[in-house]
Amino acid sequence: MVKNKLSIIMTAYNVAGYISSSIESVIAQTNHNFNLIIVDDCSTDQTQKIIRLYEQKYDWIFVVCHKQNSGVSSARNTGLKYATGEFVTFIDGDDWVEPDYVEHFLKKFADYDVDMVTCGFFNEGENGKVKNKLAPNQTSIVGRDEAIKQIIKMTGTVMGYTWNKAYIRSIIMDNNLSFQTDLDLMEDQVFNVEYATVSREFYFDNVPLYHYISRKDSITKRFAMENVRDVGVARMKIYKAIRDSSRKEKNQLQ
Template identity: 80%
Template structure:
């Protein structure tokens, strides 16, 4: 029996200065039909202590701690193994969500026969300045080809992120989907493309409900040879996933 409609998986690593704000934004949700799974990837600051204090106060918060640092992909995979919600979404431990973030996903999944729902986001710097343009609200239901185009685009309100999307857990489990632990960049895009190729319909909504905070020193802000390798490997994985899916569809005709 599914205990909660939505399982939120929050990954955290050395975000002691920010994670209270992140968790507080989850606590403030207008729709409480969810649970929160926090995966601490062996933080060396006070992150674990802070999350444990929340776990004591809220029975719907559970904290899982890695014994060694394994990276964000492994942390998300750990969260997936412990999730019991019918639906899944992800939050980074140094971002924030709007109060109707959960209700947005649950309402649309309840009203529409779709396999993924998206929302828009605010791209902010550490001072709270929004860097992206917030457009008039638009919604549409699309198929695989269109959603994959939107996922691999470097602009827009869909893109390859996981924190502005909610998924059906049974689709993830039945197809044994997981995040690639050999990537530090674009692992979320690979996961989304893999999910899209085994799902049917996708509800795209650009209403901004997630606050993505660009911080100095984050892995996405750094340029290194390893990052270039990850981008190349991720693109090859995406290409192979799309190619294999296309072949399978042709074989079924």
């Protein structure tokens, strides 16, 4: 068995009150064939101290600390540089995952010849109340067009998030994919569309394994007006990725 088959990239910025719960949920995984890369984006609270203590305790945890705050996209890109697993996924440092989160991804990749695997999620308030409606378990294997359609939808269990998806790392590396550092919003959706345009088949599953915590100080709430620009830029990038992919396919058929 390949050691550390899945690389989990956890990004953190001033999440001292939550990061331990997030890491503990990873420690509690039923399948331990993974490593954890924690990228701290120059936190000013006790986040770095906490994650260094975990790094000292577990040899499969690796910590990288940015010298200056650069944003979540930059932190994810840093994590990708240090990832070694065949597969890769992302966790935010103030969220947490179910014990079979890793097992789910690794088993589906082993059972099916696909380039992406998804799971469902709980959208919770800080009081622990679940906001989203959970549907009966549904699975499907879809092609590129349907995958992109689900990624850019504003509802559903797929959407543009990275934390409910696992990817083949070689596809990311071979196509020089990275997160857009000039965006504070929808950067994950752009990444997912770009990944989808160079992939073949996708395993979609809505079993809820990720706990996304909606916090009052989230960037989408704090900078509503400023985000208008990011939405426009992100949509342009998504359109370009889809257009370029369609052109490439047409040229290959000629």
